[in-house]
Structures are given as C-alpha cells and as structure tokens.
Amino acid sequence: MRALTSRRENSIAPITPPVEAGWEVKYNLIPMKEIVRSRIEQALGELYKIDPPEFKVEKPKDEELGDLATNVAFLLSKALRKNPNEIAKELSEKLSQEDMFEAVEAVRGFINLRLSRNFILSEFRRLLSEGEDYFKEDIGRGLKVQLEFVSANPTGPLHLGHGRGAVVGDALARLFEFYGFNITREYYINDAGRQVYILGVSVFYRYLELFGKEGERPGIKKLFEEEGYKGEYVIEIAKALKGAVGDLLLSRDGVPEAKERILSYGFDFPLSYTSAFKPVREPEVELCSAFGLDMMMEEIREDLGSMCVDFDVWFSERSLYERGLVDKLIEELRERGYVYEAEGALWLKTSQFGDDKDRVLRKSDGTYTYFASDIAYHWDKFKRGFDKVIDLWGADHHGYIPRVKASLKMLRIPEDWLEVYLIQMVKFFREGKEVKMSKRAGTFVPLREALNEVGPDAVRFLFLTKRSDTPLDFDVDKAKEKSSDNPVFYVQYAHARISGVFREVKERFNLDPEKEDLSPFLESLEEDIELKLMKKTLMIKDELIDITLRRDPHLITYFLIDLAGLFHHYYNHHRIIGSEKRIMKGRLALLKGIRTALRLSLKLIGVSAPERM
C-alpha cells in the first residue's frame, strides 16, 4: 500500500525509545532493531561525543553478513571528516564489547552485527513465557482511529474488489488493535440519492415481470431498461417480495398492507429500511427500494461475515440528511466564505485548496451531490472525536481525494487527520480467461462465488499477496488447488505439522508442550538452523510493527511464507521425536515459539491456524 502523502507525514506514532530509560528497561520494551539502535547510539556518544544522526538498522540482504547492519558510518563521515570505513572499524570495536553481540564487523563502511546466542536464547525464553504478548507494544496508547472500508453501495452484491478492501481493511484494523489503538471499523451506507430509487425501480420492474405485467407500466419499464440494475439478484429480491406480499403491490392502494405483510412475514434479517418506510411520491417503488435495501444489506453483511469481517458502525448516509447535517455543513462553509452560487447551483471553492476546479454541492434541481454528504460525513467523523481517520477507497475514486482534502482544510481539520488508501481492481480469471465484471449488465463476479468455491482462508490470503494499490489477478482455479502454488496451505500446513508433533508427544511421552515449561532445554539446541529459526521468529516483532506503521498488511503473507519455508526445511531434516530427550524437549520449545508467531500472524490477517489438515 503506498501512501498518498509521504510516509513521515503519515506515521502516527514513531517508536521513540524513552531517553531516560535505562537499557534494561528498553530491553524489555522495544523491538530488536531498536534495542540494537540504542546500543549504537550509546557507543557513538561515548566515542565521538556527538548527537547521533538518523541512521538505519536493518537486516542485511545476505544473511551470511550478519543478523543486522547499520549504515551509520556513512552518515557520520562528513561531520567527523573521516573515512566511513575507519568510523565503522572504531565503532565495531566498541560494540563488540557488548555481550548481546557475538560478532561485530566493519565491511566497506557497513557495520554488521551478529546477535549472540545468549541474547537470542534469552529473548526466545521470553517469547515462550509471554506467548503472543511478546510481540505486543503499546504504540497506539489508546489513540482513537477510525477505519472506514468497503462502503459498497447497497444496490448490488459485493464483488471481488470489495472483498479485497474488506480483507485489507480488516487486517489493518487487527494490526492497529494489537498495537494498542482504539479502533472503530465503519461501513458507510450510501442509502440516499438516485441509485436507491433506481434499485426500487429495478425491483419493482422484476416484480411486475413475475406477474407478466411489466408492460402495464411503460415509465418503469423505460427507466429499468435505461438505468436499471440487470443482475440476477434483483430477480431474487422480487421473488422474495412476491412471496411476502403476493400481488398487493400491483395497485398503489395495497402499499400500506404490503408493508405490514413484509414486516410480519418472518424474514430472518433486520428490516430497518422497510420499518422506517414512509410513502412519498411513488409508494410502490419506494417500498421496493426499502425492501431491496434491507435484503442487499443483509447479503452484504453475510458475505463479509463469512470472511470474518464485521463492523462496529454501519453509518447511514440518509441519517446525515435526517439530522440536517448536510445543511449545517453548507452553512458552515458559507460562513467561512467558500460557497457561491452560479448557474443555479451551489459551488464550493475547492480550487483554492489544491483541487483542479470548484465542485458542486447542490445541483440546480435542488438535490445535493454525493460530495456534499461525504464532506458532512467526514465532518461528523471529526466531531465524533477520532484522532485519525483512515479511508480505504476503490481506486476509481482517486480523483476524489483532492476535493475531500480541500474541503477538510476549509473546516480547519488538520491535514494528516485523514489518510486515504486506494484499493485497486481485482480481475477474475477462470480457466485462464478473464471474466469481465459489469454491474449494469449483471455479469460481475460476486465475492460470494469466490468464497464458496475457494473458501475464506484462501481468499483472504490471496488478497494479501500483493500491494493493495496495484491491480490483482484472481485465478479461481489456482486458488482452489491445494498445492504449493497456493501459499495459504503452505503456511497453514506448517502450523498443522507443529500441532501434529505436539499431539504425538502428548500421546507417546505424556508430555504436553502447551503446558510444560520447556524453555530451559533451548540450551541443548546446537544446530545453526535452530538459532536461525529463533531469530526469524523473534524478528517478526520488528516486521509486524513496521507493517503497521507503513500500513502494508500484505507483507505479512511474505514473512509467513518465509518462516513456514524455513520450518518445513528444518522439519524435513531433523527429527523431533526420537532424538535425545533433552534435545527433543529443546526442539519442542523451539516449535512452540514458532507456532506462537505463526498463529499470531495468521490471526492478524484473519486466516485460521488449523490443528490438522
């Protein structure tokens, strides 16, 4: 996911180790890279008596070089008027006295650090005793963050692109929650405006069709043919409607009775729009709208639910109008001098704040634009006291960002309060051919179809195998394959294998690795790969924090595949059961730590961690 503003602007809570805290305290409070950073900073202070620059601590490209490396010598070379390599050498010497490092080496200006066995073992023991809390940090400190995502129009079923937004948004929400943010997941329902009327027309037309009477309402027929929703689902709604009300809606007089019938019919989903229904101009069409909205929202909720995505708030656009918030907003903007009238419409001077041109708030026919209610919506979010709002929009809305940002500036809302990320389209492939999606023609591939065929775990995982602002190809046939082409199974299998070993051990040795404290036996592990596995597992802490601050949840799938791969390799080359007792126990401890990391990471992307497969 790429930020629209710079990463620095976007960062919520940079991890700044408390200056006054001693090393022992930090040792227990911050991720690996930060622990190392603080050691380097201290060494710099002692050596050169200077304020350390903004340097990097990162994994070297080649693992052979070390566990971590820093570029600090390059950055200091100007200030100290010294050759980077010379600085690196001096610093290496200093750092090698630390017992957390096994080796510190200066190579062409880089400083490569290898963590000591003792340090890794002590960290891993901590992981075993703390479980997933080991990876946790209170970065958010309760900061109120709202994540608005999906927000698909309730005029049709969710398609794959919405599913992608749901998965990315939910994963972000889970990450933020894990790191101490107070998260609200919100879905904005566009239940106002013309599209809702068109939904009603479409449902009503299909309803008439069921009685063979569509020809009797030429106005409805024409509108349906020109603008109606042609998808199969509209027919389903019409059928359900007919089931509940019979032929009552064929005459306008039947509308009040029809409403009562729907409410008492025994639908097992909430009928909030139907309950609130009040006839205005075309009661039969409007009742169809209300019932259509109820049924669509139910379907949307179900689809999201089957991917384990749920929202704290389902926010109705209509409610903004009912509360008079749109009018109030326009009044507010007018007072600030940003609103003017031209050609019978009401305009907002967004061009003053970076938009290409001014935008219409109220059309000359007196109705409001979607834009108007959307600003009102964000204004309302601000007034609800969120410290930060993150929106995930479909990529086709990208041109919309400048005008929303401009209007927020007019309302004196801080620039970095709103972050917007774009979710790119998903192309659907079946048998190697693309299945085109078009809502109007009704040929789009609903999310439900993919979920039924492929299953929620694979769908979620696959949606996170690519950065979300680039288009994604979704190949159903591949997704269904239970092969290594499908990385979700590869990762889940690693988890299932560990669980399998634990079951076996319980049975054969009456030893329960879940309950028993096996951490003292880590000492008996002497293979390089075992140390490597520990390091990789521990470094997940750094990865997860990074991913959260960068809002790049797709990277989770990459380190999962990486960790699972190393584990599978290990598993194929080393016996756990059958090795010497103390080694077996050490290996069980190792597996337990790995499993904790796998479980947590899978949980954060909402994928299940099966005990067996």
Place this chain on the structure above:
RNA sequence: GGGCCCGUAGCUCAGCUGGACAGAGCAGGGGAUUUCUAAUCCCCAGGUCGGAGGUUCGAGUCCUCCCGGGCCCGCCA
C-alpha cells in the same frame, strides 16, 4: 489534453521509506518418503530492474524527459 498508478526472471509478484553481488513462488528438468502429515524437502535455470539523462560516496528505490499498459477527469452515485 490534464491527473493518479504500474512497467523487476517465461508467468505472478516482493524489494522494509537510497546502501553491500537484484529476491521468492509458479511453470520446466532431476532427485528424496518402511519415520513427528509428501499440502513437504533437496538440486539445476533464468533478469542491461521499460529507455535516456540527472542528484549522490552509492539509485530497482529520488528528480526530469521519453516509451508502453491501466484507471480517473459529470450539476452520476
């Protein structure tokens, strides 16, 4: 015409806010299993990072231009 995004191995994509010889999976070829699940593992191959300049000690990464692909540019939602 303007704006946004993308262009890395035959294919699908990573590349951690400029750093050390450019990575993974798939596809292709060859091997491993009487053992804790073979949905696994091991070995082999492949790229002038779309092109050209520039900034820098250092560029796949930043800047400019060009080429190619996608999306968006409504008093639609």
